Amino acid sequence: MARHGQSKLNAFLHPTGHHVAAWRHPRAQADAGVNFDHYVELARTAERAKFDAIFLADSAAVRDQNIESASRVARYVVHFEPITLLSGIAAATRHIGLIATATTTYNEPFHIARKFASLDHISKGRAGWNLATSAGEVEAFNFSRTAHPAHADRYDRAREFAQVVTGLWDSWEDDAFLRDKESGLYFEPSKQHVLNHSGPHFAVRGPLNVARAPQGRPVLVQAGSSEAGKELAAETAEVIFTAAQTLEEAQAFYTDVKGRLSRYGRHADTLKILPGVSPIVGRTRDEAEAKFAELQELIHPAVGLSLLSQMLGGVDLSGHPLDGPLPELPETNAAKSRQKLLVDLARREGFSIRQLYQWIAGARGHWAIRGTAKDIADQLEAWFEGHAADGFNVMPPTLPGGLDDFVDLVVPELRRRKLFREEYEGRTLRENLGLPYPHHPAAKPSAPPGCEVGGQARPIAANG
């Protein structure tokens, strides 16, 4: 198939790395979750390699409420709130995109619209919002709720939430602020747009108290892959982070989601699909295998079991023998698509509970690959050329080491193949991703819409 541009690369930064035992690695920054200098170092490494963005997942709760396993896990115990962290990183970087997760289930759209618009101004056009609906009950209990809303209700709310946020981001036209000291006119009244939203979940008047963002709107990202998640992404998302195990699976997802876009009047290029990949890179294959084995040795059984239980949507597996099969599971309200992926895998491979948690320990169901830079690049190239991916959500198993390895070994190999940029193409995240500038609905575009795909047609808003 024809080459469709170059691959995008995003660095998904789990504090100590994506492998569940990463924090125990001798070179791990064990206090990573609350170590700002650690994150600045990672962001600068990714920026040096010309990654499109860094990305932070989130949980508005200590996820594991079982003190026995929780006390052995570094993941989602204590870590920075992502938006706060990214605005600190914005001040310490110049080019890299900054994507934070924020849940629509336990937030107010006005706050979220405002924070991401602020981050976009602070970073001069590098903000992205990963819209999530939260994965479990533990968050509900921190927000005066007695239960986590049902999957369909969460997506219903998320859809309206995204409409409100997008509407608030359009509260002001790009050139609304005259700031004419002589006449005393600060803004042009006709270029303020009061939202006056009223829907089943929200009543929000507006206008937003932040000027239109340098990117017009921060980049909208999603990661859900249930039916509702895919449909919401087709309607609203500009980037999807997804999980697939095989080229065929990834191709099917890619074709499925891209095919839905036309329903919403969208061109296939306006949504970038980035499957997760957790690479263990060695200078030889043996070195890569040894790195993997070293990490697997560090998994405490209580931690493996807790991870598996969370990924299955909070199922309690403690009564079942570790070396026996996965029992029949009740239907989950939490993370539907992930549960199905794991159950199918266990059945197909005949995995015991222990084998299943060992299998997900590296990347939680994402695509985990090991080998030399050439091995890794071969596989990424096959996915990219095979229309399974517009780029990759790189999930280093350890940090900072796993990111350094990818940047020092794999990125040069991708460049040799012309698969990845030598320099940033644009000044904003949107421009680097090749996404169109979202003109204000009330403003006349200066060129036909088709000409702006690629995002180069329009300078950064003057009010940045």
Add this chain to the structure above:
Amino acid sequence: MARHGQSKLNAFLHPTGHHVAAWRHPRAQADAGVNFDHYVELARTAERAKFDAIFLADSAAVRDQNIESASRVARYVVHFEPITLLSGIAAATRHIGLIATATTTYNEPFHIARKFASLDHISKGRAGWNLATSAGEVEAFNFSRTAHPAHADRYDRAREFAQVVTGLWDSWEDDAFLRDKESGLYFEPSKQHVLNHSGPHFAVRGPLNVARAPQGRPVLVQAGSSEAGKELAAETAEVIFTAAQTLEEAQAFYTDVKGRLSRYGRHADTLKILPGVSPIVGRTRDEAEAKFAELQELIHPAVGLSLLSQMLGGVDLSGHPLDGPLPELPETNAAKSRQKLLVDLARREGFSIRQLYQWIAGARGHWAIRGTAKDIADQLEAWFEGHAADGFNVMPPTLPGGLDDFVDLVVPELRRRKLFREEYEGRTLRENLGLPYPHHPAAKPSAPPGCEVGGQARPIAANG
């Protein structure tokens, strides 16, 4: 009276300056509200002068909904969300404290506890939270509410909100995180404290997903001066920003609030009272007067009237002649103490509506003084020595010029009088303010509580 240490100084940064017409000043940064580099410059100026902190007020709405006046006002139209902004500034500074306003009326305590704890880690111990209850209905309409809650209800909620936030900040003891790679124990289970709060306004389980802050708890600030505001401050605040017009008024407030502390088992030194002061400094008195006159000339009548109307709690004054007296006003639910201050002033001075808005245009009812550095320092010294203030909340009428003037002219004069520090005494905001370290309730203090006033007794938490 005896000298009680040295004065504290906080820089209250309204985007373009506190004078209502500041944005029209020839040297004003008219896009200040969304200009990150402008704020970094201000923060570095304040840090160079060894100010304790910078402070940002807030409004979760475009405050003025009258398009005619709003379009001529730069205040509270578009500006950064404060926490997001301060974490960006944290990365660009090293010593200065960072105090952001966040309302308890339209937020969730878990989010607020988490964001300020994050900011404290990012800044390595420089965060402060100004607890506010919001001043008007305009915010309600952005958060799916049909009305702004009554004053008493807001304070009732605020009090519980502060309890929850403080409790969440104590979710982990200072030394809870062992991060022992060898044994695999990440934290000591007995040093995690689940809050399990259940009250009339909130049910919050916890624990917070951020380690205990470098300051133990971020510094708690308040600015309300109603009866309910003073009582809440006496119970919970460590810094109060207040407004007073005369030495006597300031002394009365100081004595009143400090006298309430013993009810809550608190020492008078554990709360610092900082009245607002808006200084116009000249190299001569004539120069100061000329600077003031230049600003007063720039006030558009629609803007003056709108400011006055907002400060009176949203009263509509449009039917009344500008040169006539202030009419009888309905009781307000919004900003009780401020309305009373202004009504009393107008009656006492026989001000017309126009005279009243001109009078507040400079500093919105705060203490506005003009003169040479010596004149200004004389007055600050009298207030400080007269036990009317532990320091000052400096409100530059213009920015960056008004802050530069204060730093270059007044600060050296205060130093000559030994009224202000030559160097930062501590590493954290709390240490510089001379506030005690809040030991974790479950931890045994290493010295009797009295010995820690001054905050020097205890190193920064190891988990910072």
